[in-house]
Amino acid sequence: MRLSRRQVLECVAALSIAVSVPTFASAAEEFKMGLLVPGSVAEEGWNKIAYDALKQVEKELGAKISYVELSDNPAAFEKAFRDYASHGYQVVLGHGFQFQDAALTTAEDFPDTVFLVSSSYIHEGNVIGLNTDASQPFYLMGVIAASLGKGSGLIGGMEIPPIAHAFDGFERGAKSVNPDFPVSKVFINSFTDASAAKEAAVSMIARGADFVVPNANAAGLGVIQAAQEAGEKASTFSVYSEYTDVAPKNILGTFLADYGRGIVRIVSDIKNGNVPQSNVDFGLKDKDVIKFTLNDEAAKSIPQDLRKHLEEVTAKIVSGEIQTRAQ
Structure with a gap:
């Protein structure tokens, strides 16, 4: 059987699709x-x-x-x-x-x-x-920090895109509340060195940050410990793992990714x-995957008007009205 030129091209296109998947x-x-x-x-x-x-x-x-x-x-x-x-x-x-x-x-x-x-x-x-997309729950953390605090320190494991995006989200959230809210960042170049993360957090607290937030895998536990030891001077968030039992009064919320x-x-x-x-x-639209919950036992309680605002912000993030990071 002889194929027409069109039939040959259709066969080639079909084969190209078949081998690409x-x-x-x-x-x-x-x-x-x-x-x-x-x-x-x-x-x-x-x-x-x-x-x-x-x-x-x-x-x-x-x-x-x-x-x-x-x-x-x-x-x-x-x-x-x-x-x-x-x-x-x-x-x-x-x-x-x-x-x-x-x-x-x-x-x-x-x-x-x-x-x-x-x-x-x-x-x-x-x-x-x-x-x-950690930038979305981090945006909510930024809103909380700027609403209740005077300054924040972000401690990252390494300066790689997913962590940079998360920190971008935090800053955008904070600036949406207070454009002048100070946010400092440090990267410890490790995902396991909890001592280095703790040292960075302690230094930030000493310089006036009353929120210190980790994004450093296992090393992030050091940030939680620094907040716990600072007592009323520092608040934090539990990121990727539930560390509330380590610092029940200092952790205001928990971001978990199922x-x-x-x-x-x-x-x-x-x-x-x-x-x-x-x-x-x-993202936050995937409620079975990303969960951000507030800790009602924290010393710095989150008032109802702020909780309502967080719900409104979440809805705008899900709809795309709020962009939590650079595209």
């Missing part, structure tokens, strides 16, 4: 997911969030799972990605922006594996970013052949 051999094939974390899953905070998500995938999707704990070594990241992909893992999650480059390099050789990267806005072929719910949703789609066609951005 990873496919899995059959429904009977064992579905496997691997996880790379920059540290220990036993630590409360960022790494445990990913591990709990992996366990939910195992339980709800019947997947075979595996994980590897790594130090900050890009060569080790790429090797781990390659090991999983070469053993037929259909999905591999690198839990952190620092895994992005290794995922992009590895993905070129393994087009049938989907590489997910946490805290990333990437979408190139079979590399897909999963971002929990990353597992979002991961199960995305990985379930991938298992069914529906690979996301853009990066995935979880």
Whole structure:
């Protein structure tokens, strides 16, 4: 049978679409997911969030799972990605922006594996970013801090996009209340050094910050401890983990990301052949993923009028009326 030029072009287009999306051999094939974390899953905070998500995938999707704990070594990241992909893992999650480059390099050789990267806005072929938009709950923290305090200090693990976006959200929230509200920032270049985070927070409190806020994974516990030891001089927020029992009077609110719910949703789609066609951005609209709650036992109570304002601000963030970070 001879095909017309138009029919040939249609066939070529169909083939181009077919090869651009990873496919899995059959429904009977064992579905496997691997996880790379920059540290220990036993630590409360960022790494445990990913591990709990992996366990939910195992339980709800019947997947075979595996994980590897790594130090900050890009060569080790790429090797781990390659090991999983070469053993037929259909999905591999690198839990952190620092895994992005290794995922992009590895993905070129393994087009049938989907590489997910946490805290990333990437979408190139079979590399897909999963971002929990922390700028949105941080915007609410900024509103609270500027409404109740005189100045804030933000302590970040590293100056990478997801943390910069979160801090941008905090500053925007604070400035929406008081354009002159002072906000200082420091990055300790570590996600595990709680002592360095605590030292930075203590220094900020000494310089007049009555709110100190962490975004440093496990190291953030040092900020909570600094606030607790400062007593009435400092307030803070629990970020990614529930630390209220450490400083029940100093923590005004808690931001938790039930990353597992979002991961199960995305990985379930991938298992069914529906690979996301853009990066995935979880926000306050995803009530099953992002939760921001207030601590009623805090020494610095949040008045009802401020609570009502926070509800109104949340609605505007969800609708898109308020932009919490630079686009």
